Amino acid sequence: MATITTNKSLTTHLLRRAVFGGTKEEIDALNSFEYDHIVDYLLDNKHEDPVPIDLLRRYQMEFSDVRTAPTSGSYWMYRMANSKFPFEEKIALFWHRVFATGQNKLIQGKVMTTQIEMLRKFGVGSFEKLLVELSKNPAMIMWLDNQDNHKDNINENYGREILELFSMGVGNYTEKDIKECSRAFTGWTIENMPYNATKMRNNTARPFGYIAWQFKFDENDHDYGKKEFLGEKGDFNGEDIVRIICKQKATAQFLARHLYHFFIKDELPVPQWPHEDPIDPNAIEFIIESYFRNKYNIKEVLRDLFKSEYFKAEAIYNKRIKSPTELVVNSVRLSGGLDINSQEVYNATGSSRLMGQPLMDPTSVEGWQGGEEWINTGSVIERINFCSEILGDVNKDVVTSIVKQNPDKKNVLNLCLNELGYIQLELSTKIPIEEYIENSLPESIDSEEVSLIIKLIVSTREFQMN
Amino acid sequence: MKNTISKTKFKYIDTIGFTADVGGRGFHLPRDLAINSEEKVFVINRSGAMHTLGLRVSIMDVNHNYYGEFSKFGKNPGELYWPSSITFDTKDNVYITDEYTHSISVFEKDGNFLERWGKKGNKQGEVNSPSGIVCDQNNELFIVDIHNDRIQVMTTSGKFLREWGKKGNQDGEFNKPWGIALGNNNEILVADWRNDRIQIFDKNGLFIDKFGRSGTNDGDLSRPSGVCVDKDGFFYVADWGNQRVQIFDEKFNFIGKLRGQAKLSKWAKDYLNANPDEKRARESFSPVINIDNVEPHEESARIESYFWDPTSVVIDKNGHLLVLDSNRNRIQIYQKV
Secondary structure, three states, X not given: OOEOOOHHHHHHHHHHHXXXXXXHHHHHHHHOXXXXXXXXXXXXXXXXXXXXHHHXXXXXXXXXXXXXXXXXXXHHHHHHHHOOOHXXXXXXXXXXXXXXXXXXXXXXXXXXXXXXXXHHHHOOOXXXXXXHHXXXXXXXXXXXXXXXXXXXXXXXXXHHHHHHOOOOOOOOOOHHHHHHHHHHOOOEEXXXXXXXXXXHHHOOOOOOOOOOOOEEEOXXXXXXXXXXEOOEEEOOOHHHHHHHHHOOHHHHHHXXXXXXXXXXXXXXXXXXXXXXXXXXXXXXXXXXHHHHHOOOEHHHHHHHHHOOHHHXXXXXXXXXXXXXXXXXXXXXXXXXXXXXXXXXXXXXXXXXXXXXXXXXXXXXXOXXXXXXXXXXXXXXXXXXXXXXXXXXXXXOHHHHHXXXXXXXXXXXXXXXXXXXXXXXXXXXXXXXXXXXXXXHOOOOOOHHHHHXXXXXXXXXHHXXXX | OOXXXXXXXXXXXXXXXXXXXXXXXXXXXXXXEEEOOOOOEEEEEOOOOOOHHHOEEEEEOOOOOEEEEEOOEOOOOOOEOOEEEEEEOOOOOEEEEEOOOOEEEEEOOOOOEEXXXXXXXXXXXXXXXXXXXXXXXOOOEEEEEHHHOEEEEEOOOOOEXXXXXXXXXXXXXXOOOOOEEEOOOOOEEEEEHHHOEEEEEOOOOOEEEEEOOEOOXXXXXXXXXXXXXXXXXXXXXXXXXXXXXXXXXXXXXXXEEEOOOOOOOHHHHHHHHHOHHHHHHHOOOOOOOOOOOOOHHHHHHHOOOOOOOEEEEEEXXXXXXXXXXXXXXXXXXXXXX
């Protein structure tokens, strides 16, 4: 397998996939270290204060109660765009796509924000612990109706989806397993459920705003009876069910395919997985082995993956379409981040929505399929317009940095490509831009010309991909 | 919750308010309040980017009478974008700071717009996100200039008089200060937000004293947003980051703390009476639940009666403490007994 040969390309590749891309400054700073050390740094260098939450809540008051979808999505967008520890945001984005939960039903954004916080906290630890926390997460409970799952009248919604969408995938369990799984999760509800459910149904913040939900185990509504699940028998509760799920090879395979899909290369849409083999079965087997060897620890699986030949393969370099959120966050980070004292975060969140990825508001419980589905005539225009506007802004970091380097017609293209995170253009893309610069730009290159070239670059396929 | 640890006790009296995010009787993300000479309570509703119809100044009294509202979201004269603080001059004219437009808007007591002044900058007379504002008996305005980490004193028409402060944590220095209030002898009290303390000055900016230290224990402060003082010299601090109000005596000894005990306001009861399904569902509502181990902000989000981002504190002529309970769109009222 041919692998990426230069350390700078590897560093660039890692930053694009593991986080949201790097600025020239970030890439240059990391590039002197051994690749494996860079992987460890990205995964382990947890920053105690990644974003100034106090300032954020002070200036953007609506971020404090995050009541609506645009607001809670914007709060998260701000964190992704400005965090000093972007890996935890990227991993939360990964899980948000797998455990797709939407506040179009939940109404209040606060509980979604709390769910994302849970994904940040538990998304890099044991998958077993993560699934337990997910099952106790109030937003998930209300999203999949587990508050209506009673010992004498089960609701199978969550019991079905934890198997189908969150762990094993279709074809690896029976209808009876779904029922037994659901029985084990009876009594997993939220505090003050009748009132909070009514407020949710009525879509009202009155009289005094929403009340953030909290998990409650109602022992009087739990089915303590014997159950049989995936061949095992016992008086299982939810934790037991998760424990049994996590030791299945089907779970490891399902998770491996998701990780491959998000971090390596676009896979087929999830509904096709029961019927189509993975693109790279060897890579999937590699991830499965790592999953069991690392006792289901997600961060260690990713560490193995990022250091593997599958991740370093030349064939995947710059071949994955950036999701709308990845594109927006990448652009904003390149441009210097979002100003805390402004409303520009709402533009960024709105653009991600227009491109097809409304944060905390996925189109369905299956989340976003990604890949070529991100691209259509409308979304392409939005993608190019957003990047052009923010990265071509003559007052923001990218243009001002290039102008400080005294560009001329010979070097301006490379300066721009480097400043955008060492973009590598294919010759068929590069030559026409070079000809345009040579034939159409004046000898003296100032910020307007730099902005123009930036706008050309961000509209290329190479920039739109990771 | 036990509210005090000393002989001085504080009794919950009442709650005013209601969520009204598109205008009308109630509040939306209120930021500051002040009481004029007619005992009318003016509340600035900052609202949010997605609820711009909720931005306005509400006028009411402590007996739940609602008199109306004025101004709206916008950047034009007479409009407000990120209103932060409110005060009155001796004629009851209204002065409102705006952190976004770097200006002070002036209205008559009935809401008629008079003028707007202010310019972004760091020179004398310029401001960079003005926050707290208070007017003294001589009609001198004391304005918290957040990003310049200073206090500026101006006339009611915006003419610069004097200034003090710079960024830092020494006496007389500030780190993103927020609220400001007058003491009983016209001292200037400043909520030195990111330094987690209250500083006290004379009106010329001479440092007098300070109290508070970073932390979560009794007497500690976390990002205080507002302060006021009663006739006995007791200090009340909106301990925003700790989601509580703390009380200190005139020697800065810790006297007590309030976490919030709100019950339904009159306007809230009116709403529930008009919505019987919610009223019925609320009959099973347990107002205080056992909380997981979470930080105070999340705790406040889960318990409706607690303060959730208290931003401002004011003492009325009866000695009652009004606490602006921002994220719950209400005012909680307490009395010292």
